[in-house]
Amino acid sequence: MDNEKLKRELFRPSKAAKQERRGKFISFSALALIVVAVSAIILFVTMKGLAAFTQNHVNVIDFFTGRDWNPSVKGANGQPEAGALPMITGSFLVTIFSALLATPFAIGTAIFMIEISPKRGAKILQPVTELLVGIPSVVYGFIGLMVVVPTVRTLFGGSGFGILSGTLVLFVMILPTVTSMTADALRSVPRYYREASLALGATQWQTIWRVILRAATPGILTAIVFGMARSFGEALAVQMVIGNAALMPTSLVSPSSTLTSVLTTGMGNTVMGSLQNNVLWSLALVLLLMSLLFNLIIRLIGKKGAMK
Amino acid sequence: MTAKTWRRLIIASVIGILTLTAYTTRQVGHAGESVTAVGSTALQPLIEAASEQYTSEHLGTFISVQGGGTGTGLSQIQEGAVEMGDSDLFAAEQKGIRANTLVDHKIAVVGITPIVNAKVGIKNISQADLIRVFTGKVSNWKQVGGRDVPVVILNRAQGSGTRATFEKWALNGQQSVASQEQDSSGMVRQIVASTPGAISYVAFSYVNGGVQPLSIDHVQPTDRNVTTNRWPIWSYEHVYTQKHPKPLTRQFVKYLESHEVQSTLVKQLGYLSPNEMKVERDAAGHVTEVK
């Protein structure tokens, strides 16, 4: 009898084990919730985005290679003019250029903040960068319109609206995000890496270049992906300075457009379920696929560059 | 029970009691009286101002006025998701809308004028030249009597009511060339004011010192010329409802059409009242004189 009781006592899960199970369950449900949310939105965009091809019979190849965007008009071949190539090109160009421009600045600043002058970094740079993340994109766009566009116009000619202005505005916009995430990545490199390297006689720069940056590569790549994601998905600010014309960019200062800028301007003016509206959702789907592509590329690079 | 559990229990019950008290002491009686208007951002300020006046006179009613664009307004009223759909266009002009299922209420008339950057150097343009400019056949302002500045065309977004009206009545139905686009009047005005050689079009109420409105064939863009249709570039601002709207919707639309709103708010916001018009226009564009 007593044996039975003892056995029960011993086999009963302890309080900590119960807590453990509960904790695991709670955190798992949080993740499950996110997965549900993500799949819901991805499914939603995919379904809406495919409607133009399945219901309105827009030719997929024409969509990706066509250069005329005027979905309410039928083109010469009897198909609606829904060529998204100009926007795809525009989105690609501004995203890549702004990331190329922002990355060295962001990494440099982050290194400065963490490795070279942590005090000044923490006092000035960090608060300023965090402050700028919260400025609405309308304000960025407005400043771009007042300052960047006229400057570009006087320096490079044209109307000032175009890829270059878009890139510059996006550069400033994503700089805070990339910088502060890069700084986090550098901060999480264990201290003994630095100590070991310095003890081996390496200079500060050698330590930074050969050890810290290598160790932080995955984190830095995440930062860049997020920065690119932001410039990719940014609409209001870019729309104000890029000119928003569905034309193939012929130079860095010719008016062009991005997927998001066309999407945002068109969404409110079209009727849900109509062809004009469906092709806009197709643009959103393209956006989704392209960010998937970006992600994969960056991950591949990250795998190669990471410290073994 | 430990002190911690007690504390939690007490906090939980305090919150519970507070919520319950709040719920039981809430204002009851007008719970169902709320309607939503969605659509045209151009019309939003007017409806919003009118709804503020209306709800302050009829306590307990609640009118939520949102923008979202003409397309959103019409699709949502068609779906029955909202009570009022604000539109810059006749429902029949918008693709994908079954106009006969909706009831049209013309709340205001808006005149639209071409505007150019002040340094272009012209104040008048012939309609033929205007069409040539917007169809891309003129690349420099000196070809139509202005200064030596390249033409920069700025359009409203495809599907925008202002653009549709402008293309229909100023360009005689011709489509503008692919060009820069913006989706709001404020941005258009801002860009035209700051970009050399820029041309676009806005509603009369958005014209200010920074931009130069153009006369067409020496007809000036004035309210008076709109009422007689000498200036043909104008459109109605519509509020669409379902065929059998809620009582509050019906009353509010009636209020919008009343003399009280038409003679004050409509004017103050820079619109014309449909009552002043000496002509009438239908969805197909036929103009008839009002007797």
Added chain:
Amino acid sequence: MNAKTSNKIAVATLYLIALIVVLILLSLLGYILYNGVPVISWHFLTAPAKAFTAGGGIGIQLFNSFYLLILSMLICFPIALGAAIYLNEYAKQNWVTALIRNAIEILSSLPSVVVGLFGFLLFVVYFGLGFSILSGAIALTFFNLPLLTRTIEDSLSAIPDAQREGGLALGLSRWETVTKIIVPAAVPSIITGVILSAGRVFGEAAALIYTAGQSAPALNFADWNPFNISSPLNPMRPAETLAVHIWKINSEGIMPDAKAISSGSSAVLVIAILLFNFAARFIGRRLYKRLTSS
């Protein structure tokens, strides 16, 4: 070139880069504050907005911004924390986890107008929440979860494994180790993540236009019963935030002082974020001390 010289050159370059970035960022802030601060007055901060006459304020919008921020953080933070804990502490590092991570990151690149329309069709129309703070907060949750989850996960993974081993060696369960040791140690960088996403909430416009709406009905600040429609606390009322207000007056505003209001609002937004950052840092530091030293 020997190692010492190249070290000097590199460090000098880093100084230069940091200086340029500081200059860019400060001039941006300076531009906003210089244009906006002269507009700010007590009246401006408290008065309701005017539709078409001069002299409107941003009182309601300012309150809405804060309320929406708090509400969306209440929904968002626990989910992000839980998910980050699971991803970092429990999940096996296999392709499923990698897939989930990728999906989360992709979500963050969706333009906010798509998130807004998704929220509009699903919450506003389908679930019948209407244009309300609640719809807005849920849409922002969708928008914010990726960044927040990712930053929290990063800050958790930055805690050395020695701490985990220490906790387990003391006989604590994994969950206890996480909640009592790892999370407290990660508080400072979690706070950074919260501040970053709070900034996005403050500055977001496109996702809110279709969900929280763009009208700010008059509020009765004497009525704090959340079930009344004119109460500031009612989560079911439409609520235009400051960023949406800036967007609105820039696009279709016809009040004569639209430009002044827009610059003033931007400056207020910057100052509000500044205050929020200070508060969050302060609370974070207190929390960190309390959780780690006692």
